[in-house]
Amino acid sequence: MTTAPTRPSAPAKRTFTAAASDYLNDRTGLAVAIKGLGRKAFPDHWSFLLGEVALFSFVLVLLSGTFLTFFFQASQAEVHYDGSYVPLKGVEMSVAMASTLDISFDIRGGLFIRQMHHWAALLFVAAIGLHMLRVFFTGAFRKPREINWVFGFTLFVLAMAEGFTGYSLPDDLLSGNGLRIIDGMVKGMPVIGTWTSFLLFGGEFPGTAIVGRLYTLHILLLPALVVALVAIHVGYVFIHKHTQFAGPGRQPTNSVGPPILPIYAAKAGGFMFIIFGVISLIAALFTINPIWNYGPYDPSPVSAGTQPDWYIGFADGALRLIPPGWEFVWLDRTWSFNILVPLIGIGLFLVLVVSYPFIEAWVKGDKREHHIADRPRNAPTRTAIGAAGVTFYAGLWAAASSDILATHFSLTMEGVIHALQAVVIIGPFIAYFLAKRVCIALEKKDREIVLHGYESGRIVKLPGGEFIEVHQPLDEFDRWRLVSYESYAPLMLRPNARGKITFGQQLRAGFSRWFFEDRIAPVTRGELEASHSTHHEVTQSEQH
């Protein structure tokens, strides 16, 4: 303040931006937050952007969905369609269906926004799936991020619920068939099934209440939960900071990458609009859910090729893969194991997915924090378990399109079903074995490269007449990537304070052996030095 007299013209030169920033900062204290968050670094890797893809498609889902709520009427009152689509003129249908047709044909831009909403929703769930796979295979779910894995998993389930409730709103033939399958699954549950179904539908299926109820879930309850969980999920990414792959200068305590402001924010902002652009392009060019083909819901017809949207496909596939005759009468009640087995199977699978971080931490007995992402090959058992899970899911998923596979590849439907039954039951074991061997082979190759360098293809004749191939040694930066991973030894069984080995300990040791007995340890400093001393002369002689 005392220096003011020396530069009297300074206040007059203040730019508008500076003034506005000052104004804001004086009233909100924003500078502190921007200074702190703006300098936060984000590691750069393409796979770290998959969560953002999900986030940005969700933004588009919200925006386009808001537009649709202006015109959609969630009522099952019956009307005769009187819009512009000729093959439905005069057909009796619900107001929900008629208003969706109006959105498609009689509201300017309605069809584009509807298609955008649906495509963005498909992309949203797909991006979540891919993002989860990235987090799983790089071990980014380890402490302290296990809780965020659970939040993320919950978001995945909520996204599926959002998708399914949305799919059911137009009250067309396809959505009605989908609801009927859900109704059947609910009714297949012993004791509570019928009660639950009547509660859901407000009486016997289909009733006149379900669209209104699903609408409330779809636009109010579920989105509120998703938004809240997204905030928590992303908040935890800030709190924990993002994981990064091993590399020179990358420590568990730091985060190497461009700072949020200005680089990362600009990139992410641009990326958001690229995603909007891609979805808009798809929505403008490709039909999705042509309800005008399906017509209004009527419980009697079912179209060939009736499937749920892709993310519910695995559940539909599970139903299709059950062999006939798994239904019997006992205690004067029908027990529908053709429905219960898929329900229980899918439930167990989902429980395994959500609890995997805790299982792995327990097996390892590892309570440390991990901020460096694993390369999938350096955790062979985890990667193999993941591959088995992916195969299981993919088999169920493919089964949802068994009829389409049959017609388009000129196969028999029974053949497709039997092949996929094998994929679901035997496939995971084969995938586990293959993935594990591939990981271990890659680790061995990495070891080889670290110790002996790359084969250069140059054959040199030594003065003594011996031929050797010259190996090009790795530079330190590349080597860092290959040697810095953690290796776990199987847990040793030790008696506890009371001199006993409990069952829990034995179980844990068994799992630990399964995980780590055929591990490949990273190259140690000693091994590296030993290999260098033997190669020293060769490289010397090669240089002279």
Added chain:
Amino acid sequence: MNRSKRRTGRRHPLATVALLALGLVFTGGAYAAISSGTAAQAEAKPTSQETIEEGKKLFQANCATCHGLEAQGTANGPGLIGVGAAAVDFQVGTGRMPMQMQGPQAQQKPPQFTDEQVKQLAYYVASLGPGPDIPADHLVNGGGDAANGAELFRINCAMCHNVAGAGGALTEGKFAPPLTNVSGVHAYEAMVTGPQNMPVFNDLNISPEDKRDIITYLKYVQDNRSPGGFELGSLGPVAEGLFIWIFGLGAIVAVTIWITAKSN
């Protein structure tokens, strides 16, 4: 001048045409009302002895191996006495017969005979015993009510052929073919004769007018591409899911790689 000249005539110049049209509609309508059963007669039916003779020759040269010299049937193929001209016109006209190979279902292939030869075969087989005839033009030209046809299609046809006529799978390698290219005549003939694994939809089940409406809907779907853009085969959520994973997410992953690529 001109106007007064026109007024001098007692009748409008188009009156004759209108009268003719009215007469035709009346006769046609009365005829359609009177004719019962599936035998919707074609207008110009060349059932001359010569046609039948030509058809017989073609039949004996191309079909008799499986269906027998007198179309009485053999162990390899059914007898064709009483299947009618419609069945032959459909099977031969769409190239399903002569059959390419034994299998769960006769595959469609480019027709082996000219239209004239197909008709000769059809009338030869029709001469062996009464059966459904090739439908009249007014039933298959798509002039009916598309909305009624669409509803009937969803109830009666969509479970095998898919709501948009994209086709669907049946058991043991059999299938309901796509209807995206089928002609009105062939669609009608298929309904009255039930080829391959298709059930027969006789006139008590679906009246000729309703069949006409179904064909009208099929023609509407064939002539009007989807208002939403490319249809992805009208296969429903499977095609959509495949598309978003491969092309949607594929494009976006390419973008993420581009964004995070380090400049050299």
